[in-house]
Amino acid sequence: MSTRIYVPRETAAISVGADDVAIAIARHAKETGASIELIRNGSWGATWLEPLLEVVVDDKRIAYGNVEPADIAGMFEAGLLTGGEHARRIGPVDEIPYLIKQDRWTFWRCGLINPLSIDDFSAHQGFKAVSKAIEMGPQAVIDAIKTSGLRGRGGAGFPAGIKWQTVADAQADQKYIACNADEGDSGTFSDRILMEGDPLGLIEGMMVAGFAVGASKGYIYLRSEYPLTFSILSRAIVAAREAGWLGENIQGSGFDFDVELHLGAGSYVCGEETAMLESLEGKPGVIRYKPPLPAIEGLFGKPTVVNNVVTLASAPNIVNLGGEKYAAYGVDRSTGTLAFQLAGNIKRGGLVEKAFGLTLRELIEDWGGGTASGRPIKAVQVGGPLGAYIPANQLDTPLDYEAFIEIGAMVGHGGIVVFDDTTDMAQQARFAMEFCAIESCGKCTPCRIGAVRGVEVIDRMIADDKRDENYELLVELCDTMEDASLCAMGGMTPYPVRSVLKYFADDFASPQEADQ
């Protein structure tokens, strides 16, 4: 019998050599006549251990971490196929503390299964929720989502059940599900890990949403910076179609649903829902005025559920296990779990799906192990480029939507970027404005012009050209952008800027002044 070996086909793992490791294994097995079955799974999300190889011994998956192609021959000699001892050996994958201490509701199949196998997916509860939803009926599905308290995981945190109800109640000949997979925030990669590790799980989530609101067509809007994800998703859609899980009259149920995959083209603002709809229609990704809400007039003017990847992929288990079960996780109005992503200057970066309510410190220290550089933390940016920089003395803030709003920050999509004490925060404030200037869609003046002026004002402050006057001007500019921009791009760019002014004002001082 051949021994099963798993090596992830996932962007981060491949970016540090997983393909080369897979090739080395195949070559070595061929040369030595070892009988192996090589499976390319998704990533478990312990990215710091990638490439993470697993070998199945007596139904146990034994993990080896940070494997390099040059290790393979030695690993085989050390008895890899029987889980032999080696410097790279970690032990059973289901005993890795980083993973077992998580609350895996949405990401539980990532790493576990072969992402492109309908059989493997079905053997792990795949498509069970669609069948159950069809039995329950649309309103019962929406009620379960409402009970769960699930909120939009793209960052805005709007209750998913209410959105679904609005679309379900709208009268139209055609409705759509539009999955926002334009994961542009720096420090975030949970959508990608899900789509690469469990693409059929996302498709099932879209099917559940489609059935609940009466939509027969779904779109996935994927960013172009994820070429591997595109290839995996494309193959998953074809596999689902061939197995009769997408298309007309799915499994004889009378329910029609199909998915079309669209690629973005490098525009950050297309992650904003109305800009994304414009782009899906083949137009420039310029945002729309709201109202009308997309739930009433969305894609091609039809009622549309726009949800993030993780939101949709959380739905099947809510249908399977009940909304109460999901709502039992988390705190207050932040129910359920969020896939936090540890990024930037962090020793153990990766994905941590955990119930809301733990603190930033627990995540960064217990999971992340502190900074990669070993130096003290200076700031942590949570929620992407539009999120505030949080100083080290606020790390005990619990991660929930409302607690973060209280300190002028946001949880957003759950990306956590750590910076050490060598960081010049004035440059980070400048970058926030610069990024807005580069990515603004140009529709509203506060964002389009404000961001350019913001860079200039900050440059003058850094150069100590009338610093106090320019400080006042910057605060006023932030007010204008926040109050008068049409969307979060211009409206929230001031968040990181203000946080630097508030907590790291010393970084605007010249070195001589700072020494005094």
Add this chain to the structure above:
Amino acid sequence: MTSEDFDKDTASTIIGGFENRPEMLVQILHAFMDRFGWISDDAIRQLADELNLSRADVHGVVSYYHDFRTAPAGKHVVRICAAEACQAMGSRELAEHAGKSFGLDMHESNDEVTLEPVYCLGNCACSPAIMVDGKTYGRVSAERFDEIVATLDGASS
């Protein structure tokens, strides 16, 4: 990057593959980029004709998105992530190193290489990250950068 000169028949076949649907314009432009490497005025004219759009409509889309070039790129496209997570791991220094080794500023090209910033490759737990000819690399030190570039034909200066 492999690309060939624009030709109307190939372009027509690509557009036909998307059933001449105007809402597929962004997708068709991606297919043009894959095939021709950049979007020429001829391409814009033909897209307008076959999708029943104005040339201004098509130009508006081409110029809006960062992905669509209106001039050929170098043989290799090297993109350095310039977003926050990579900044926290020294991407500013890496970008400088890349610029020096190619003798290029950001957004500049020579025949061999086009050097560009990119705002997040979603590889933020392996920062700093770069993308070379569509392939993502993580934990890229200056030394690793040199090794990667050394494998590209004709790219080293």
